[in-house]
Amino acid sequence: xxxxxxxxxxxxxxxxxxxxxxxxxxxxADIGCDHMATSIEKRKKARILRDNCVACGACVNVCPVxxxxxxxxxxxxxxxxxxxxxxxxxxxxxxxxxxxxVPE
Amino acid sequence: MSxxxxxxxxxxxxxxxxxxxxxxxxxxxxxxMLCFITPILMSxxxxxxxxxNSYCGRGQLFTLLGSGKKMSLNRNLPAFLKSRWFRYGFFxxxxxxxxxxxxxxWAIFSGSGSLNxxxxxxxxxxxxxxxxxxxxxxxxxxxxQFAYGFYSLMLTSLILGLxxxxxxxxxxxxxxxxxxxxxxxxxxxxxxxRL
Numbered sequence: 001x002x003x004x005x006x007x008x009x010x011x012x013x014x015x016x017x018x019x020x021x022x023x024x025x026x027x028x029a030d031i032g033c034d035h036m037a038t039s040i041e042k043r044k045k046a047r048i049l050r051d052n053c054v055a056c057g058a059c060v061n062v063c064p065v066x067x068x069x070x071x072x073x074x075x076x077x078x079x080x081x082x083x084x085x086x087x088x089x090x091x092x093x094x095x096x097x098x099x100x101x102v103p104e
Numbered sequence: 105m106s107x108x109x110x111x112x113x114x115x116x117x118x119x120x121x122x123x124x125x126x127x128x129x130x131x132x133x134x135x136x137m138l139c140f141i142t143p144i145l146m147s148x149x150x151x152x153x154x155x156x157n158s159y160c161g162r163g164q165l166f167t168l169l170g171s172g173k174k175m176s177l178n179r180n181l182p183a184f185l186k187s188r189w190f191r192y193g194f195f196x197x198x199x200x201x202x203x204x205x206x207x208x209x210w211a212i213f214s215g216s217g218s219l220n221x222x223x224x225x226x227x228x229x230x231x232x233x234x235x236x237x238x239x240x241x242x243x244x245x246x247x248x249q250f251a252y253g254f255y256s257l258m259l260t261s262l263i264l265g266l267x268x269x270x271x272x273x274x275x276x277x278x279x280x281x282x283x284x285x286x287x288x289x290x291x292x293x294x295x296x297x298r299l
Binding site: 052054055056057058060061070072073074091092093094095096 | 147152153154156157158163167171178180181186191272273274275276277278279281284285287288290291292294295
């Protein structure tokens with residue numbers, strides 16, 4: 001993220017620019033993402049800690065891109081292809097079963 | 105958004121109506137059995153946790169108050185409240201208290217007990233609630249006793265949920281909700297059988 005602020009251009013793939021110095025907003029700002037722009041590859045994504053998940057569905061309801069679903073009523077599942085890393089689900093999860101991580 | 109989505113989002117209204125009705129006439133407490141039976145039946149018959157995820161009025165109420173009205177402090181639940189033994193332990197405790205309430209109902213049915221027209225909060229404090237007993241002779245006493253007992257259970261868990269909502273995250277109640285624990289257990293058993 002620091003790199004993308006200092007040298008926004010090479011790291012920005014599909015973002016809009018607002019001003020000159022690093023004031024670049026994520027392309028998903030419209031749907032609530034408040035990240036600074038960073039490349040799609042480097043972006044953090046939601047990861048479910050299955051042992052903690054109670055499958056309440058709070059994350060499903062809050063996800064702006066419908067990337068979360070409940071697998072068989074046992075735990076939540078995130079589609080990393082769809083996840084934009086807005087961390088709304090991490091903030092709402094009552095069981096602290098979601099972490100934001102850069103995928104390996 | 106489809107019409108289908110919009111009515112599902114309004115289930116919290118039923119939660120509010122339920123507690124209001126029980127304030128005026130305790131016999132409406134029986135309606136709360138829907139919150140017991142529906143999630144269990146849904147998870148048994150392949151709907152998984154659809155009740156928790158889409159239809160639970162209480163969960164929606166907590167989201168509405170906690171996230172929408174910003175009444176929640178949004179703090180993390182302490183680790184022991186999230187732990188498995190606490191969740192299962194609370195479920196077992198809740199079920200024991202439910203059976204205990206059935207015994208009180210049975211006592212009246214068999215004629216060995218008298219009606220306790222109060223709502224017992226946190227399984228301890230009797231709050232006078234006589235005004236809500238207005239069915240007269242038309243309903244058997246045991247049904248009224250059950251309604252008082254069940255309303256006590258529902259109101260106690262609502263207060264616990266509201267406190268968790270305010271102190272921790274909006275849907276913290278869902279972590280140790282006995283129905284949530286039960287439906288997740290059913291789903292796990294079903295999945296193990298399938299594999």
